[in-house]
Amino acid sequence: MNPVLEVKDIIKDFPMVRAVDGVSLSIKQGICFGLLGPNGAGKTTLIEIIEGITRQTSGEIFYKGKPRKLKFRNEVGIQFQNTQLPEFLTVKECLKTFRNLYSHKLPLEDLIEMCQLREIYNRDNRKISGGQKQRLLLAIALANDPELIFLDEPTTGLDPQARRHLWDIVRNIKANNKTIVITTHYMEEAEILCDEIAIMDSGKIIAQGSPSVLLKKNNNDALIVLRDDINTDKLSKLPFKWTKILDRVEIHTDNVYECIDILIKNKIDLTGLTVRSHNLEDLFLELTGKQLRE
Secondary structure: OOOOEEEEEEEEEEOOEEEEEEEEEEEOOOOEEEEEOOOOOOHHHHHHHHHOOOOOOEEEEEEOOEEOOHHHHHOEEEEOOOOOOOOOOEHHHHHHHHHOOOOOOOOHHHHHHHOOOHHHOOOEHHHOOHHHHHHHHHHHHOOOOOOEEEEEOOOOOOOHHHHHHHHHHHHHHHOOOOEEEEEOOOHHHHHHHOOEEEEEEOOEEEEEEOHHHHHHHHOOOEEEEEEOOOOHHHHHOOOOOEEEEOOEEEEEEOOHHHHHHHHHHOOOOOOOOEEEEOOHHHHHHHHHOOOOOO
C-alpha cells in the first residue's frame, strides 16, 4: 500500500543558502505526523513546498502514489499559523464563505459540532478569543472534508485549557482515518498527538520515528534536577555527568537509586530535588543543541 504522502530528495535553494537539503519523508494514511525543528531549520519551507505554496529547486512529491495534481488540492486542508479572516463576517458567514469554494464539502452542522463552534456561531469573527479563532480556522481547513490536513503551529499563544481543547478535536479528526501533518513548538503536544515525528536542523532530517522509539534509541535514562545553588565543586568529584542549565543542575543517570545514594553520602543538599523521565524536549536539545524557539 502506497503512503498517503511521499517526499523524495527535496532541495530548496535561496540566494546564498540551502534551506532544505535532500529531505525524504514517507507518511502513512491515518497518522499524525509531527515536523519539529528550531527556527531556521527549514521546516516551514519544506511544509510550504509540500503544500504547493513554494516550488522546490529539485526533488519529487507524491500524493497517494502519484505526482500532485488537482486531486491533491481538492483533498487537502491547511490551517496556517496566521490567517486574516474577512472583516465584519460572523463565524457562520466565514464558514459558509469558505465552504462555497469547494464542490465536495462537509455539512455545515458537522463542522460546527466537530470544532465546537455552536456558542460563537453568530458572533463577529473579530470578537472571539484566541482559542475560539483557532477552532474556527480548523473548521475552515476541514470545510472540504480533506484526506490530508496540515496544521501549522495550531496552538501557539493559547492558554493550557484552550490548547488541550484543540488536542481533543485533533484526536477526533484522526480517529476518522484522516492524516495530519503538524508543526509545533510544544514538545508535550508532539508527544501526545504524534504517532511519528521528524526533527529537522540545518535543512536536513536528523531523526525520525515514533516519540517512544526515538527516546528509547537515543537515551532511555532518567533526569535528576537539583537547585542551582548546589556546591558544584563537590559535584565535580562525583562519578556522573551533570550540567548547569539556567536555574537548575541536571544529572542524567540510568540508576536513580545509586545516584541519589551517592549524592546523600557526599552531603549534597537535595532540597527541591525532582526526578523525571527523559522526554522529547531533552532529546531535541541533545540532537540540535538549540532551544525550539531561538
